[in-house]
Amino acid sequence: MVDWLWLILLAALGIGWLLGRHSVSHKLFQQKNGLSTGYVEGLNYLLNEQPDRAIDVLVSMVEVDSEAVETHLALGTLFRNQGEVERAIRIHQNLIARPTLSKSQRMQALMNLGLDYKQAGINDRAVVLFEQLALETGSHRDNALENLLEIYQYEKEWLKAIDVARKASLKGSAKQNQLIGHFYAELAEQAITTNDLRGAAKMLRHAKGLTRHSARYLLLQFKLAQLRGKYKSALRWLEEIISHCPEFRTHILDDLEACYGELGLESLFLARLKDMAADSRSGLHLVCRIADIVQAQQGKEAALALLEEHADRFSAPLLSAKILTLINLGDPLAGGHQVAELADELVVGLASASIENRCNHCGFEAKERHWCCPGCGAWDSLDYQEAS
Numbered sequence: 001m002v003d004w005l006w007l008i009l010l011a012a013l014g015i016g017w018l019l020g021r022h023s024v025s026h027k028l029f030q031q032k033n034g035l036s037t038g039y040v041e042g043l044n045y046l047l048n049e050q051p052d053r054a055i056d057v058l059v060s061m062v063e064v065d066s067e068a069v070e071t072h073l074a075l076g077t078l079f080r081n082q083g084e085v086e087r088a089i090r091i092h093q094n095l096i097a098r099p100t101l102s103k104s105q106r107m108q109a110l111m112n113l114g115l116d117y118k119q120a121g122i123n124d125r126a127v128v129l130f131e132q133l134a135l136e137t138g139s140h141r142d143n144a145l146e147n148l149l150e151i152y153q154y155e156k157e158w159l160k161a162i163d164v165a166r167k168a169s170l171k172g173s174a175k176q177n178q179l180i181g182h183f184y185a186e187l188a189e190q191a192i193t194t195n196d197l198r199g200a201a202k203m204l205r206h207a208k209g210l211t212r213h214s215a216r217y218l219l220l221q222f223k224l225a226q227l228r229g230k231y232k233s234a235l236r237w238l239e240e241i242i243s244h245c246p247e248f249r250t251h252i253l254d255d256l257e258a259c260y261g262e263l264g265l266e267s268l269f270l271a272r273l274k275d276m277a278a279d280s281r282s283g284l285h286l287v288c289r290i291a292d293i294v295q296a297q298q299g300k301e302a303a304l305a306l307l308e309e310h311a312d313r314f315s316a317p318l319l320s321a322k323i324l325t326l327i328n329l330g331d332p333l334a335g336g337h338q339v340a341e342l343a344d345e346l347v348v349g350l351a352s353a354s355i356e357n358r359c360n361h362c363g364f365e366a367k368e369r370h371w372c373c374p375g376c377g378a379w380d381s382l383d384y385q386e387a388s
């Protein structure tokens with residue numbers, strides 16, 4: 001709907017310009033009346049969401065007055081929105097070739113042509129136009145930078161994306177820091193993939209201060225320390241995650257156990273887990289995972305004691321099912337054979353169904369985590385949801 005309002009505004013501006021331009025001549029006065037009728041007709045089609053009919057009207061207006069720049073711009077935009085990008089490109093290219101365009105009209109035509117190329121996937125040409133417009137001031141510059149940012153992210157040109165994000169209007173804002181932090185994290189991940197650990201460390205130094213307590217930054221610092229065999233440091237980073245990003249606690253349990261093992265601190269591992277289970281920010285899934293580890297190391301009575309100790313924090317049927325499963329462990333008749341089977345099914349079913357990552361911008365849902373939403377491209381927009 002916003003697109004249509006913008007188009008209507010653009011068409012209205014074009015007609016306003018046409019009316020002013022032709023008011024000095026009787027001959028053109030007649031033409032003006034004809035174009036006004038066309039405008040009203042086109043506007044009606046737009047309001048009725050009939051873009052094909054609106055295009056017909058605008059084409060006829062262009063035929064009546066081939067010099068009407070704004071009408072061409074509106075028509076080109078309509079073609080692009082209708083997916084007819086090649087026609088939009090032809091219209092905007094013809095406009096730019098005119099020597100009589102004002103600076104503002106030329107910039108608008110360049111912007112529209114850039115958007116045409118971007119939609120057609122001809123990103124190299126779009127980039128040339130947007131970079132030219134980024135040297136200007138005002139809204140064209142902002143729009144150009146925004147589009148460059150989208151293209152460089154799509155093409156994973158992270159250094160260029162960082163450069164553009166630093167110039168964009170969101171300069172110095174938390175949003176800018178968040179974006180640039182993710183771009184450096186992308187570069188650090190690339191470096192880790194090629195075993196360039198010094199390169200990864202350098203990228204993370206850049207990200208520090210931008211995303212100091214972000215889960216992604218902390219996880220990458222942990223990964224780097226682990227790859228370098230620095231387990232004391234790795235454990236410190238895991239503790240930072242436990243402290244600042246409680247929703248990631250379940251995710252790092254195996255790494256935590258491995259670190260305690262490498263440092264010869266196995267005896268302290270269970271105590272750390274029990275502390276974590278007692279923390280009110282630990283969700284039911286984490287507590288159930290901890291109960292499994294306790295059961296494996298200390299037996300089912302200890303695991304049951306842990307669950308019962310924290311039972312008042314959770315009301316979900318998953319907790320009851322988990323307790324039943326533990327009661328029946330190694331003694332299928334203790335709680336009734338069928339009940340045990342049902343409890344197992346319930347635990348598995350709830351565990352897989354209740355963990356979701358949902359985008360708070362577009363509603364995209366995924367079982368796995370994404371730093372950037374595959375649905376709308378927003379960063380850090382997928383919220384972790386867990387049954388309690």
Ligand SMILES: [Zn+2]
Pocket residue numbers: 359360361362363364373374375376377378381
């Ligand atoms: Zn999204």
